[in-house]
Amino acid sequence: MKKIGAIILTTVLTAALATGCGNNKNNESNAAANGGNAAAGTIKIGANLELTGGQASFGDSALKGAKLAVKEINDAGGVLGQQLELVEADNASKSEEATRAAQKLITTEKVVAIIGATTSTNTLGIVPVAQDKKIPLVSSSATNPKVTVDERSGDLNEWVFRASFIDPFQGQVMANFATETLKAKTAVIYTDTSSDYSKGLQKFFKETFTKSGGTIxxxxxxxxxxxxxxxVLTRIKEANPDVIYLPGYYEEVGKILKQAREMGITVPFMGGDGWDSPQLAEIAGAAALDNTFMSNHYSPEDSAPEVKTFVDAFKAANGDLVPDGMAALGYDAVKLVADAITRAGSTDATKLKDALAATKDLQLATGKITMNETHDPVKAAVVLKFVDGKQTFEAKVNP
Amino acid sequence: MEYFIQQLINGISVGSIYALIALGYTMVYGIIKLINFAHGDVFMVGSFIGLFSARYLASVGLPPVIVLIISLIISMTVSALLGISIERLAYKPLRKASRIAVLITAIGVSFFLEYSGVFVLGPQAKGFPEILNKKQYQLFGSSVQVDSNQIMILVTTVILMIILQYIVHRTKIGKAMRAVSYDMEAARLMGINVDRTISATFAIGSALAAAAGVIFGMTYNSVDPMMGVLPGLKAFVAAVLGGIGSVPGALVGGLLLGTVETEISSLGYSSWRDGVAFAVLILILIFKPSGLFGKNVREKV
Incomplete structure (x- = not known):
């Protein structure tokens, strides 16, 4: 009986292997044929995003935004008469996977530029590859300064750009919002030490808040x-601050808010764009989100015409889903690259890089962008307030 | 003083979760000397099954207490079956192989469960319903606060530990477990069905993990396919701290680890938390290499 089983198993396996090989060969020849066509008619842009892992919600949104931008550009005739093609690569929300995905995009897929990743930590995994292979990288929402400026040498990473504003600005916005609007004198900062992003926001919030007379x-x-x-929340409750700054990501932030409210901590919590995910309300519950504020790149409720156009197009393409900040920035990152290719008049890496650096007054979904000398866009930020678990527009802050 | 007591309560509640997971670790190790690294992932599977059954039962309109009890039973049963299948498919064929081969297989099973979870459920964290609404109790005026969940975790852990001790020391299957643990070959010669005994061990260990998973979900309101990794590791440390193989050791190890971690954070050294917790582990292992309760080598159940 055992022998018969073994024979059947072997036969099935062999058959599977044989057909498997056959399929692979077919796939390869198909791929080769497609590749040939691609070289003639399309411009490839790599999307190195968090499609799985802890920050998959960001990657997913950014990808939806990027796809919309590619579709709009292609419908309008493409760039330099060619169609854009978005090549997806998953970095699994890990810095080292982001490095690997970037190498694959550049060497195997021959992309002219890479967009992504959405977080600073993962983008920092791509930066060395972009610098080394001399391919422009546009991160959609990496907000840490050291993404474009090397921390140790202070030199500019000349191949790296971003579509978002940087941490100093988010930290400043929230510090000013705390002192001016919330009239806070004292604050506690609760940082995610495993994230460069969180530490960046923490540093600049502290600087600005202390400068305007507040005490940490x-x-x-x-x-x-x-x-x-x-x-730690018990400790914070003892300190009894006017506000608590919590610059982390939604998963832990959700749990922290929930536990804090249960313990009777009622003061305002404030955070950055890391809070921007529908999961936040699901984990924390709408009640825990009362009296919390976050800084973000844009608000779908903003009445500016460019925001309205984007929101409508996004809803139409994604079954009435309201785009979050990550989606808007994924969209903007693709538009930035497309604009630069048009101005450069070619997909040559050096010309493309120079064109990106010279971006000026470009109207995008999250505002009017001008690149400064450190490759950081100068543009406005919004402060959002949670009402019944939903983000509502509170204020727009210009740089 | 109130601050200290409050932090002690926080620590005990963290520690009881570690202890609950550690019970399953220590039990499997006691019988077949296998550090079952997939234990944390069975905990995750149990938590998800609890989530889906609780959602379904609540939508049917059952009262919360019934929802909790039925979801616990479903989750523990399914996880027990999962535990048995893992043992049958992955560990049993390797029973005569070297221990390192089994250990690596356990890590493989762990990854298999994690990434199957990512594949089927997606990587996103999902919200977990509270099921029973949390109640806050104030002690010493209003300065110290305990919630109903914290009490429930500790009570559940202690009850499960007592049941486990009873099974191991007072029942026939427990006697068989101790015999297998002592000498597998001799037990077989005495007419004990070794395979069934080991299956029973895995079933009980996995059911414990599932119970911990549901309670964890109710307490922290978020579950994801990778949620078993860190608690699993901490529970393993707790089991080693208390003397792996010893059931009361798992409880004491868990509570100790939870309290130490919490006290470090409460003193304002939150970034040193894990470092100090592991330093305590190293110190204890230097002076007592078999862990706090590891001296009775003959009864490793």
Missing amino acids: LSEESYQQKDSDFKA
């Missing part, structure tokens, strides 16, 4: 994937 009562920290925050 204490600085606490947690790590990604922590789930019990009551020890």
Whole structure:
């Protein structure tokens, strides 16, 4: 009986292997044929995004935005008479996977530019590859300054750009919002120490808040994937600050807000664009989000015409889904690259890089962008307030 | 003083979750000397099954207490079956192989469960319903706060530990487990069905993990396919701390680890938390290499 089983198994396996090989060969020849066509008619842009892993919600939104931009550009006749093609690569929300995905995009797929990743930590995994292979990289929402400026040498990473504003600005916006609108005198900062993004926001919030006369009562920290925050929250409750700055990502932020409200901490919590995910309300619950504020790149409720056009187009393409900030920035990143290719008049890497650096007064979904000398866009930020678990437009802050 | 007591309560509640997961670790290790790295992922599977059954039962309109009890039973049963299948498919063929081969297989099973979870459910964290509404109790005026969940976790952990001790020391299957643990070959010669005994061990261990998963979900309101990794690691440390193979050791190890971590954070050194927790582990292992309760080598159940 066992023998018969083994024979059947072997036969099935062999058959599977044989057909498997046959299919592979077919696929390869198909791919080769497609590749040949692609070289003639399309311009490839790589999308190195968080399609799986802890920040998959960001990657997913950014990809939807990027796809919309590509579709709009192609419908309008493409760039330099050629169609754009978006090549997706998953970085699994890990810096080292982002490095690998970037190498694959450049060497195998021969992309002219890469957009992504959505977080600073993952983008920093791509930066060395872009610099080394001399291919322009436009991160959609990496907000840490050291993405475009090398931290140790202070030199500009000349191949790296971004579509978002940077951490100093988000930190400043929230610090000013805390002192001017919320009239806060004291604050506690609760940072995610496993994230460069969180530490960046923390540093600049502290600088601005202290400069305008506020006192930081204490600085606490947690790590990604922590789930019990009551020890530190008890400590924060003892300190009794006017506001709590929580520049982390939605998963932990959701748990922190929930536990804090349960413990009777009622003061405002404030954060950055890392809060921007529908999961936040699902984890924390709408009640815990009362009296919380976040800075973001844009608000779908903004009445500016360019925002309205984008929101309508996005809803039409994605079954009435309202685009979040990550989607808007994914869209903008593709538009930035397309604009630069048009102005450069070619897909030559050096010309493309120079054109990106010279971007001026370009009207995009998240505002009017001018690249400054460190490749950071100068543009406005918005502050959002949570009402019944939903983001509502609170204020727009210009640089 | 109130601050200290509050932090102690926080620590005990964190520690009881570690202890609950550690019970399953220590039990499997006690019987077949296998560090079952897939334990944390069975915990994750149990939590998801609890989530789906709770959502379904709540939508049918059952009262919360019934929802909790039925979801717990479903989740523990399915996870027990999962545990048995893991043992049958992955570990049993390797029973005569070297221990390192089994250990690596366990890591493989762990990855398999994690990424199957990502494939089927997506990588996103999902919200978990509270099921029973949390109630806050104030002690010493209003300065110290305990919620109903924190009490429930500790009570559940202690009850499960007592049941486990009872099974191992007072029942026939427990006797068989201890015999297998002592000498597998001799137990077989005495007419004990070794395979069934090991299956029973995995079933109980996995059911414990599932119970921990549901309670974890209710407490922290978020579940994702990778949620088993860190608690699994911490529970493993707790089991080693208490003396792996010892059931009361798992409880004491879990509570100790939770309290140490919390006290470090409460003193304002939150970034040193894991470092100090592991330093405590190293210190204990230097002075007592078999862990706190690891001295009774003959009864490793």
